[in-house]
Amino acid sequence: MINVHNLAKVFGTKRAVDGVSFSVERGEVLGFLGPNGAGKSTTMRMITGFIPPTAGTVSVGGFDIVANPIQAKRLVGYLPENAPAYTDMTVYGFLKFAAEIRGLKGDARNAAVNRVVEMCFLESVLHQSVETLSKGYRHRTCFAQSIIHDPDVLVLDEPTDGLDPNQKHEVRQLIRRMGQKKAIIFSTHILEEVDAVCSRAIIIDRGRIVANGTPQELRQKSDYAGAVTLRVSGVDAAGVTQRLSQLPGVKRTAIIREDAAGVTARVFPKGTANGELASRVGEAAQGWKIEELHTEEGRLDEVFRGITMPDTAVDKKVEEKQ
């Protein structure tokens, strides 16, 4: 549904987006990750046709956004960053306007407004002016606007920003449900959202795509992926390190906590991870009192930091914090 090819945007001397290519099909929810100022919003603005690209192409449902903007825009629902809405209108008036400008008339328009009001829980503020709404309601009003024409493609720029935990949960559920039938791109910097909602994630940094895969695949890139964490008591740190380091297939062992109650150690595998390491560590720990033993899945936040801040020794930093 969405095809982005070699997209670039230059503001003055700054390359905000620099050769981004990806595609999203129906039934996919693509998470768009990246630090602030990485080019997420700029990319989304180009996909929705708000700003023209400096180079490269975007096509939505086969229509080029520059050559056939009207046809392409018809297929897209867009929630801009900060969820702007006409403050001088009521929620009902605003949604009616959004439906009309999308070409819905009469009964079809009323049905569409009723549908999104129900989906986004807006009944209680329907006749209130947008100006007086709380941030959560305003956000949902703008979100309602983006799905009023039941679009095939949804572009959501930080859809859960500024919502309370319950509302965040609702919006995620909504995105996941709609993702079964639509092509959705949404940006976020909340990593747990990626796990909760996305079928695929892209990490973008300084205008370039630096990682692209399922959340599972991304997590595999973490140093932690496959590492075994062990907590034992009745032995000192030196003893633990010594015995674990000699196991076959172990790259290194790190002590992450040592106190009166026991020792927590993390064993990193050599090469790719496999399930055997945990059992080997378990065997090696014979004689100690094991309180905890598990294989790490890898952490998105650590992958994220490792990719977007390559100059810092991520591993060290994480360990120092713990």
Added chain:
Amino acid sequence: MNTTWANIKTITKRELAAYFSSPLAYVFIVIFLLLCGFFTFMVGGFFERGEASLVRPFFDWHPWFYLFLVPAVGMRLWAEERRVGTIELLLTMPITAWQAIVGKFLASWLFLALALVLTFPVVLTVNYLGSPDNGVILCGYVGSWLMAGAYLAISCMTSAMTRTQVVSFIIAVVLCLFLILAGFPPVINLLESWASPWLVDIISSFSVITHFDGFQKGVLDLRDVVFFGSIIGFSLFVTGVIIRGHRAG
């Protein structure tokens, strides 16, 4: 073509509703009517003239009223969209920028038409007191509305230049003031003292006063209509260029 008009209509409807949901519309209309009444009957010497005509006492003031009132109506059109960020919604809807520009302009212009229509008691008064040529009065109204449209298109353009309504207002007032002064008799007299007549003619031909004069006298000259029409067309065109410029970064 059908969808074009449907889109323009939708935008116009929204903008009109926006005027009346804020106090601006009511304040504007009240001030405009008060000014019209006061200047016509007190300053303009409507009664002292003893003639059944609205030319001098009523329409003469319009270029000056509009100087401050029309930029106040037009200043929010784009500046507010940019400040709040709704421009991003508007321009990602399946409409062209032209439809949005024309829709917004039409809404404000219709609003000004309403304000003009509400001055009808002046027309009733002059009809009650004497027997004026109502054709001339109608012609004056048409000219006044066209002139308001020209000011409005300029305000629309300055509104697209900035996020701040006040800045937009000030630039629009300065530009409109130029359009007035270019044909204002004291300025023309001053120019005549040193400039050659052809230059004075060119300068005064840029003035709304010169072109409004014909309408006031009941002469519907195509050249005057074209003058106001081309100011509107040109300003709206520049508005489109400015908006495209913002998006191109």
